[in-house]
Amino acid sequence: MNIAVIGTGYVGLVSGVCYAELGHDVYCVDKDPAKVELLQGGEVPIYEPGLQPLMRSNADAGRLKFTTDTATAIAGAEVVIIAVGTPPLPNGEADMQYIEVAAKEIGEAMNGYKVICVKSTVPVGTNERVRAIIADYYKGSFDNASVPEFLREGTAVQDTMNPDRVVFGTESKHAASLLTELHAPLTKEIVVTDIRSAEMIKYASNAFLATKISFINEIANICEKVGADVSEVAKGMGYDRRIGASFLRAGIGYGGSCFPKDTKALIQIAGNVAYDFKLLKAVVEVNQHQRYGVLDKLFNALGTLKGKTIAVWGLAFKPETDDVRESPALEIVDRLIALGAVPKVYDPVALESFRKVYDDPAMMWCQSAQEAIQGSDALCLLTEWKEFVEFDLAAIEAALANPILIDGRNVYSYEAVKGTGLSYYPVGRPV
Numbered sequence: 001m002n003i004a005v006i007g008t009g010y011v012g013l014v015s016g017v018c019y020a021e022l023g024h025d026v027y028c029v030d031k032d033p034a035k036v037e038l039l040q041g042g043e044v045p046i047y048e049p050g051l052q053p054l055m056r057s058n059a060d061a062g063r064l065k066f067t068t069d070t071a072t073a074i075a076g077a078e079v080v081i082i083a084v085g086t087p088p089l090p091n092g093e094a095d096m097q098y099i100e101v102a103a104k105e106i107g108e109a110m111n112g113y114k115v116i117c118v119k120s121t122v123p124v125g126t127n128e129r130v131r132a133i134i135a136d137y138y139k140g141s142f143d144n145a146s147v148p149e150f151l152r153e154g155t156a157v158q159d160t161m162n163p164d165r166v167v168f169g170t171e172s173k174h175a176a177s178l179l180t181e182l183h184a185p186l187t188k189e190i191v192v193t194d195i196r197s198a199e200m201i202k203y204a205s206n207a208f209l210a211t212k213i214s215f216i217n218e219i220a221n222i223c224e225k226v227g228a229d230v231s232e233v234a235k236g237m238g239y240d241r242r243i244g245a246s247f248l249r250a251g252i253g254y255g256g257s258c259f260p261k262d263t264k265a266l267i268q269i270a271g272n273v274a275y276d277f278k279l280l281k282a283v284v285e286v287n288q289h290q291r292y293g294v295l296d297k298l299f300n301a302l303g304t305l306k307g308k309t310i311a312v313w314g315l316a317f318k319p320e321t322d323d324v325r326e327s328p329a330l331e332i333v334d335r336l337i338a339l340g341a342v343p344k345v346y347d348p349v350a351l352e353s354f355r356k357v358y359d360d361p362a363m364m365w366c367q368s369a370q371e372a373i374q375g376s377d378a379l380c381l382l383t384e385w386k387e388f389v390e391f392d393l394a395a396i397e398a399a400l401a402n403p404i405l406i407d408g409r410n411v412y413s414y415e416a417v418k419g420t421g422l423s424y425y426p427v428g429r430p431v
């Protein structure tokens with residue numbers, strides 16, 4: 001099959017590479033000439049395990065190409081996938097300008113029947129809007145489909161090649177069979193539905209996962225007060241198949257480019273039809289508050305933060321990515337500085353991406369985990385990178401001026417901590 005993918009962000013690039021890996025001919029489009037040049041040279045602009053070798057091998061095999069020109073990419077395509085960004089506007093609504101530009105350019109370049117799919121996370125009704133824009137420019141026949149994406153950063157290739165399910169919404173039988181053929185090698189669980197339901201499935205899924213996280217975080221906060229252990233509680237709950245064990249890891253709350261944006265967008269979508277999504281509003285509020293738990297624990301342990309050097313391990317919103325968008329670390333570091341502390345920050349891959357969005361003369365940038373803890377008054381672990389999980393606890397204790405370990409991700413076991421002199425502050429587990 002010939003496929004064009006518009007937008008080479010996380011979703012577009014990973015999807016394009018994976019469709020090529022399935023044996024299709026894929027043309028990826030991006031407006032940014034520098035990015036296209038980088039991709040043509042075999043370089044991946046994001047940190048995503050496994051993506052670069054797959055991209056290179058498919059490009060070498062001639063199945064994957066990159067261009068800045070939409071018309072070139074879609075000329076021979078049967079399926080066109082729009083995967084441009086929908087960043088949040090100040091009011092939480094998704095910004096649709098890139099979708100609209102993509103639709104216009106596709107409309108102008110249409111040269112025959114194609115299935116136009118939207119993979120970006122978009123409000124209900126967007127595929128109809130895309131159809132209308134294209135129809136303004138192109139009078140021939142074409143079909144539309146909503147093909148939401150469920151990949152996670154850090155495991156994007158694996159998620160795309162082995163999805164739990166593929167969902168698409170379309171009113172066209174022909175488009176449904178074409179898209180079924182395209183995705184059949186990936187999974188047996190293909191949900192074909194109407195366009196509006198497919199658009200909603202994406203928001204509802206992310207909102208539900210965010211709800212699980214905020215729920216377990218509140219349980220963790222109660223566990224701290226009643227002397228229970230949230231890890232045990234989550235384990236005991238997770239065996240119930242109706243609940244499921246995943247996304248019940250308590251910590252400092254969710255971040256990233258998806259959950260914060262999509263929860264707020266869904267609240268807006270509901271608001272636009274005069275529905276007050278109270279539950280989801282609480283999920284967002286709980287998540288915002290959860291990150292302050294780290295600061296409360298530091299206060300309890302140190303009395304004051306003024307003049308204290310605080311090692312911060314982890315800046316990315318989760319491991320295996322350099323993405324710091326909406327990372328809890330941003331606000332925690334900012335608060336530390338506001339409270340007069342000196343954060344000594346380290347992350348195995350996200351130092352540079354963090355520095356691009358946040359820099360302050362009061363903070364110290366460290367080149368190793370060891371450098372960050374050396375002589376510091378406390379350590380806060382904010383991202384559960386393997387390197388931190390495997391770090392020798394005795395070495396942490398020896399390096400710190402005060403043996404205070406705030407574990408924002410519950411990565412260390414009691415047995416391991418017990419043998420040390422560390423004052424240990426996990427989330428929702430008895431100290």
Ligand code: UGA
Binds near residue numbers: 258
């Ligand atoms: C999320 C969804 O998991 C994907 O299915 C979806 O496709 C994607 O958003 C998207 O909409 O594009 P992602 O944001 O990459 O993927 O990362 P997750 O692994 O879901 O983690 C999100 C945040 O939740 C992270 O900050 C993580 O630390 C936090 N989290 C996750 C917890 O605090 N506890 C958990 O139990 C799980």
